[in-house]
Amino acid sequence: MNKLIELKNLTKNFDDQQVLRGINLDIYEKEFLTLLGPSGCGKTTTLRIIAGFEEPSDGEVLFNGIEISKLPPYKREVNTVFQKYALFPHLNVAENIAFGLNLKKMDKSVISQKVERMLKMVGLEGFEKRDVTLLSGGQQQRVAIARALVNEPKVLLLDEPLGALDAKIRKQMQVELKKIQQEVGITFIYVTHDQEEALSMSDTVVVMNNGEIQQIGTPTDIYNEPENRFVASFIGESNIIEGIMVKDYLVQFDGFEFECVDKGFEDNEEIEVVLRPEDLDIVAPEQAKIRGTVRNITFKGVHYEILIETELRTYMVHTTDYAEVGREVGLKFGPEDIHVMYRMGSY
Amino acid sequence: MRKNSKFAGFYMGLIFFLMYLPIAIVIIFSFNESKLPVRLTGFSLKWYQELLQDNAMLEALVNSLILGCLSCLVSAVIGTLGAVGLSRIRWKSRGVLEYISILPLMIPEIILGMVLMAFFYLLGLPFGMLTLLIGHTVFCVPYILMEVKARLVGMDPSLEEAARDLGAGPGRAFWDITLPLIMPAVISGSLLAFAMSMDDVVISIFINGPRLSTLPIKVYTQLKTGVTPEINALCTLLLIATLIIFLIYTRITKNKHK
Amino acid sequence: MKQYRNLIKPYLVWAFVIIVIPLILIALYAFTEDGNEVLTFSFTLENFRKFLEATYMSVIFKSFKLGILTTLICLGLGYPLAFIISKCPEKSQNLLILLVTIPEWINMLLRTYAWMNLLSDNGIINRLLQLLGISPVTMMYTDFSVLVGLICNFMPFMIIPIHTSLSKMDKSLIEAAFDLGANKFQTFTKVIWKLSIPGVLNGIMMVFLLSISTFVIPKLLGGGQYMLIGNLIESQFISVGDWNFGSAISLILAVLILIFMSLMKKMDKDE
Numbered sequence: 001m002n003k004l005i006e007l008k009n010l011t012k013n014f015d016d017q018q019v020l021r022g023i024n025l026d027i028y029e030k031e032f033l034t035l036l037g038p039s040g041c042g043k044t045t046t047l048r049i050i051a052g053f054e055e056p057s058d059g060e061v062l063f064n065g066i067e068i069s070k071l072p073p074y075k076r077e078v079n080t081v082f083q084k085y086a087l088f089p090h091l092n093v094a095e096n097i098a099f100g101l102n103l104k105k106m107d108k109s110v111i112s113q114k115v116e117r118m119l120k121m122v123g124l125e126g127f128e129k130r131d132v133t134l135l136s137g138g139q140q141q142r143v144a145i146a147r148a149l150v151n152e153p154k155v156l157l158l159d160e161p162l163g164a165l166d167a168k169i170r171k172q173m174q175v176e177l178k179k180i181q182q183e184v185g186i187t188f189i190y191v192t193h194d195q196e197e198a199l200s201m202s203d204t205v206v207v208m209n210n211g212e213i214q215q216i217g218t219p220t221d222i223y224n225e226p227e228n229r230f231v232a233s234f235i236g237e238s239n240i241i242e243g244i245m246v247k248d249y250l251v252q253f254d255g256f257e258f259e260c261v262d263k264g265f266e267d268n269e270e271i272e273v274v275l276r277p278e279d280l281d282i283v284a285p286e287q288a289k290i291r292g293t294v295r296n297i298t299f300k301g302v303h304y305e306i307l308i309e310t311e312l313r314t315y316m317v318h319t320t321d322y323a324e325v326g327r328e329v330g331l332k333f334g335p336e337d338i339h340v341m342y343r344m345g346s347y
Numbered sequence: 348m349r350k351n352s353k354f355a356g357f358y359m360g361l362i363f364f365l366m367y368l369p370i371a372i373v374i375i376f377s378f379n380e381s382k383l384p385v386r387l388t389g390f391s392l393k394w395y396q397e398l399l400q401d402n403a404m405l406e407a408l409v410n411s412l413i414l415g416c417l418s419c420l421v422s423a424v425i426g427t428l429g430a431v432g433l434s435r436i437r438w439k440s441r442g443v444l445e446y447i448s449i450l451p452l453m454i455p456e457i458i459l460g461m462v463l464m465a466f467f468y469l470l471g472l473p474f475g476m477l478t479l480l481i482g483h484t485v486f487c488v489p490y491i492l493m494e495v496k497a498r499l500v501g502m503d504p505s506l507e508e509a510a511r512d513l514g515a516g517p518g519r520a521f522w523d524i525t526l527p528l529i530m531p532a533v534i535s536g537s538l539l540a541f542a543m544s545m546d547d548v549v550i551s552i553f554i555n556g557p558r559l560s561t562l563p564i565k566v567y568t569q570l571k572t573g574v575t576p577e578i579n580a581l582c583t584l585l586l587i588a589t590l591i592i593f594l595i596y597t598r599i600t601k602n603k604h605k
Numbered sequence: 606m607k608q609y610r611n612l613i614k615p616y617l618v619w620a621f622v623i624i625v626i627p628l629i630l631i632a633l634y635a636f637t638e639d640g641n642e643v644l645t646f647s648f649t650l651e652n653f654r655k656f657l658e659a660t661y662m663s664v665i666f667k668s669f670k671l672g673i674l675t676t677l678i679c680l681g682l683g684y685p686l687a688f689i690i691s692k693c694p695e696k697s698q699n700l701l702i703l704l705v706t707i708p709e710w711i712n713m714l715l716r717t718y719a720w721m722n723l724l725s726d727n728g729i730i731n732r733l734l735q736l737l738g739i740s741p742v743t744m745m746y747t748d749f750s751v752l753v754g755l756i757c758n759f760m761p762f763m764i765i766p767i768h769t770s771l772s773k774m775d776k777s778l779i780e781a782a783f784d785l786g787a788n789k790f791q792t793f794t795k796v797i798w799k800l801s802i803p804g805v806l807n808g809i810m811m812v813f814l815l816s817i818s819t820f821v822i823p824k825l826l827g828g829g830q831y832m833l834i835g836n837l838i839e840s841q842f843i844s845v846g847d848w849n850f851g852s853a854i855s856l857i858l859a860v861l862i863l864i865f866m867s868l869m870k871k872m873d874k875d876e
Contacts, residue, residue: 053780073783080784086777090799099795100785151785355689359701362686366708366757369719372729376722425619432613447620455818455862457835458631458855461842465634465852466627485623488616546712548821553842566714570721570825579722582715593710597703 001028004154004187005050010059012045012211019045020056021211027155027189032181034190036198037208038234043191044159046208050189051080051157078155079148083163085140087132093119093143094128100151118146121180138169145180155187162197174201195235199223207231228344232274239275239315242343244268251340254312256289262340272343277318279337282306288330290315294323370586377579394580404581407565414476414561415544418483423537425484426491427529431521433492434499448492451485459485460553467554474556482554483547487540494536498529535599542592545585634852652853661837661854668833671748672817675755676763679812680805682756683763687804688797690764691771702768705761717754717825724750724826746828754826755816762815763808770804771797806869814862834858 005027012020020042027033035043048054049061052073061069068076079100087096094115101111119125122142127135132143141161148156158177162170178201181188192198198205199219207214207222207230215227226232229240243253248263253273265271285291292310306317308329315331323329377395381388398404433444451459463485467478506528510520548563555564562585569578638649655661690701708716723729724744731741744750778800782792820835827833832840834854841851 051780051784053783072788073780074786074788078784080781082777082781084775084777086775086781088778088781088796088800099782099787103786103791103795147785355685355692359686359689362682362760363704366705366760369716369723369757370708370711372722373715373719425616428612428614429616429620432611432616436613444617444620447624450624453814454628455814455835455858457818457820457838458859461838461851461855462627462631463623464842465848466630469630481623484619488619492616542710548714552839563712563714566712566718567821567825570714570718571829578718582712582718585712585715589710589712590707593707 001030003027004029004031004064006060006062006065007046007050008060008062010046010049010056010061012042012049012054013057019211020049023059023211023213025206025213025216027187029187030185031204032178032188032190032202033204033206034192034198034202035206035208036192036195036234037214038193041208042211043193043208047080047157047159047189047191050155051078052076077153078157079151079153080157080159081141081144081148081161083159083161085144087140087143087147089133091132092128093124093130093132093135096132096143097147097150099147114150115146118150121149121183122146123176137165138173141165141173145177149180149184153186155189156181158188158190160192161190162192162194170197177201199235207234209234225339226274226341228341229272230344232272232339232341237277237316237318239277239280239313241273241275241313243271243273243340245271245340249335251338254290254310258289258338259335260338260340261336262338265340270343271340274339274341275315275333275337276339277305277316278303279333280315280317280319281332282308282317282319282321282323283330283332285328285330288332290331292329292331294325294327294329297323297325373579374583374586376576377583379576379579382576394576395584397577398580398584401577403560404562404565407560407562410476410559411545411562414479414483415541417480418487418544419537419541421480422484422487422491422540423533426488426536426540427495427533429488430492430495430499431525431529433496449489452489456486456547456549460550463550464553474554475559478554478556479551479559479561482550483544486543486547486550490539490543491533491536494532494539495529498532502528531599535596538592538596538599542589542596545588631852631855634849635856636853638849649849652850653857655850656853656857664832664837665834668817668835671752671755671833672813674752675759675816676809676813678752678756679760679763680809683760683808684767684801684805687764687767687771690768691774698772702765705764705768708757709761713758713821714825716758717822720750720754720757720826721745724753745826746831748827750826751823751831754822755819758819758822759812759815762811766807766811767801767804770801770807774800803873806873810866810869813865817862818858 003026005025007023007025007027010020010023011018019040023042023046025046035046037043045054049056049069052068052071052075056069059069060067063076088099091099094112097115097118098111101114115128116125119127122145124139124142124146127139127143132140135143144161145156161177162173165173174197177188177190190198190201199222202219204216205219205222206216209230215222215231217225222231223235226235226238232238232240241253243251245262245265245268246252246257247267248265249260251258251260251262251271251273290310292308292315294306295309295314296307298305300318303318303320304322306319306323308315308317308331310331317331375387378390378392379387380391380393429448433441433448436444438444460482463478463482467474467481472478502525507520507524510524511517515523546563547561548567551561551564552567555561560568566578566581569575635652636648636650638651686705690698690705693701721728725731726741726743726745728745730744734741774797778796779792782796787795817833818835820833820839823831823833823836838851838854838858841847841854845851
């Protein structure tokens with residue numbers, strides 16, 4: 001796959017506040033890339049710089065190798081789906097979708113053909129003459145997607161497009177968005193703070209915090225091999241324990257040494273270990289190194305969430321087995337369940 | 348993209364300059380020695396002194412102040428009750444009533460003035476303070492009503508219900524809860540009404556009668572004969588008074604959003 | 606909540622006696638003669654016929670001409686200003702809008718009078734022209750001076766509603782237009798202008814209404830002989846004493862305004 005967009009050392013200051021602190025990111029053709037992070041992490045600003053609504057304070061935006069950070073949005077081959085859709089209230093559905101094509105002075109019959117094809121793709125056939133202000137949130141969302149895609153951009157930018165929808169429609173739209181992306185075969189850059197959304201739709205997830213990229217990787221990588229405490233705690237629930245990497249494939253925490261699958265750290269480096277709650281098993285005390293007492297058990301629908309208090313900390317376990325409060329238990333996990341990451345100073 | 352060009356700034360400055368230039372000139376020439384509004388000959392307060400000795404003018408001022416305060420008070424009561432009442436009724440005629448409530452602001456002042464003149468004449472009311480007072484409520488009430496209504500719309504209806512729930516009688520709930528909450532709107536509406544009353548020429552001129560003069564009418568009749576520095580001085584004083592009222596008004600309306 | 610319904614009663618009485626009855630009365634006057642005497646009404650259309658005379662028609666015509674001209678100039682000058690203000694940062698926007706509204710609080714007479722200082726034959730503008738070696742121009746008591754007075758008095762009524770519609774416009778709509786390939790000019794004509802039309806219509810309505818019915822401004826800046834509809838009505842009531850004819854003119858004015866307003870409303874809906 002070819003590189004389409006390169007962000008090079010991008011920074012952005014609003015007044016005296018630095019919202020982007022040096023973003024370096026390559027975005028490839030036909031990729032579904034998600035910028036994920038809590039609000040204020042700089043993900044929307046990054047998107048707006050790519051769209052051309054903001055100019056970076058420093059750094060470069062390369063599009064097909066050409067620097068475009070000074071180019072106005074209407075000259076860029078990208079289109080945006082806005083958070084609150086931003087449909088023009090004075091135009092009907094078809095006129096909204098045709099807005100960009102009309103500006104290109106395209107032939108009327110070509111335009112109506114294209115509009116129709118788009119409406120079909122987003123499942124709104126027959127909606128041409130409808131008033132956009134009277135559509136439901138999900139329908140407005142589809143019109144917004146059609147309005148952007150009809151211009152055949154190389155990249156579609158989506159700024160928390162599902163944020164305003166209710167849970168059920170959101171799930172449905174996730175599936176549909178992915179389908180549409182595969183159908184049109186262009187790059188999608190998607191901004192969200194919802195980790196589940198990011199993991200289920202993306203080819204690549206970029207986790208951001210505090211104006212910096214924390215980790216770039218596939219959803220599986222991000223979930224299974226978080227690079228630092230922020231990523232581990234932002235994505236899914238986890239037990240994060242400080243420890244020492246004794247040597248390759250051997251880690252020490254909570255007073256015991258465990259075999260693991262990680263290597264490449266310095267010997268005796270201070271690290272942190274992530275243990276996902278669903279990777280922990282509850283066994284008889286004598287079968288495990290780490291032992292503790294069941295303090296609390298909550299039924300979560302599919303599994304139980306069990307809090308186990310050991311001498312040093314409380315572990316969270318997700319399991320389908322029941323364990324009554326007060327029981328002495330052991331915590332068991334295999335080498336592949338231990339994820340070792342670099343220790344961060346401030347978290 | 349949200350930045351204005353230099354030209355835009357220049358344009359804005361020009362329009363504001365044209366808006367405020369005449370007013371600035373009035374102020375400057377009110378302190379001018381010469382009688383002619385042309386050349387600045389030196390600083391002087393003599394026009395203010397002359398103004399203070401002009402008994403007819405002072406009488407008109409007193410009339411205006413009395414009229415302004417009275418019409419403000421009467422309108423505040425009628426307007427507030429009207430706004431509260433309008434918000435509570437579920438009659439079908441509510442739409443019509445709401446329309447009537449702003450009607451006086453939609454009808455040209457001159458028609459209102461003329462209508463009132465004919466009406467008072469038919470009733471046989473002698474033209475004077477009473478007719479002026481009634482006439483001024485015509486435009487004062489809608490201002491107060493609109494301000495209070497806007498405030499009521501933004502008010503949480505459960506506040507009053509909570510008071511009732513805690514054992515307050517309906518009168519008590521209104522007096523202790525609703526009234527204090529809408530008070531800023533009543534006051535700001537009244538200030539607006541007061542300013543409008545002090546300002547009104549068009550309606551007053553129809554219904555003031557031959558003997559009674561308000562300040563604006565006095566100014567109007569003098570202006571028809573031309574410019575005098577005394578009027579400059581009077582206008583400057585009026586301007587200061589208006590600005591004070593305006594500042595209080597903005598203070599109140601700002602606070603009520605908190 | 607029923608208890609509070611009674612609160613409305615004083616207001617209802619007031620509204621009925623002071624607003625509704627007098628308005629009906631005017632219609633009565635307009636269709637009768639010698640209305641000054643209460644009990645001797647007799648029906649007539651004479652007042653309306655009289656109105657069709659050339660002298661009166663020319664007054665109507667002049668009023669409309671000045672009203673439309675004032676409205677157009679206010680729109681032409683006010684829209685850019687409202688637009689510029691709406692693009693300023695929020696804090697300065699409030700201040701600028703305050704600056705626009707302050708003149709509205711200042712006595713209309715004062716604002717009008719202020720122009721007399723400037724425009725009169727030996728006023729400040731002519732003095733400046735003299736200094737530049739240009740012979741003085743008569744500006745006072747002409748259409749020009751009246752027009753200037755009308756524009757300056759009523760400009761804020763155009764700026765405020767336009768600014769309101771511009772500032773409450775969702776900024777992402779403008780970004781969306783840019784994003785879809787519209788340059789600044791196209792974004793303005795295809796999106797911003799279209800969305801501000803309700804504010805524009807509101808402004809037009811206000812300014813036109815005010816300028817067509819005024820009589821103080823033309824009297825002061827146009828002189829005693831200057832006649833617009835407002836002056837005509839005033840003179841019928843105050844100096845001539847033909848109340849029936851005055852009522853008829855008012856009624857016609859009211860009807861014209863109603864027609865104008867419903868036209869505006871219709872345009873607003875069509876948008």
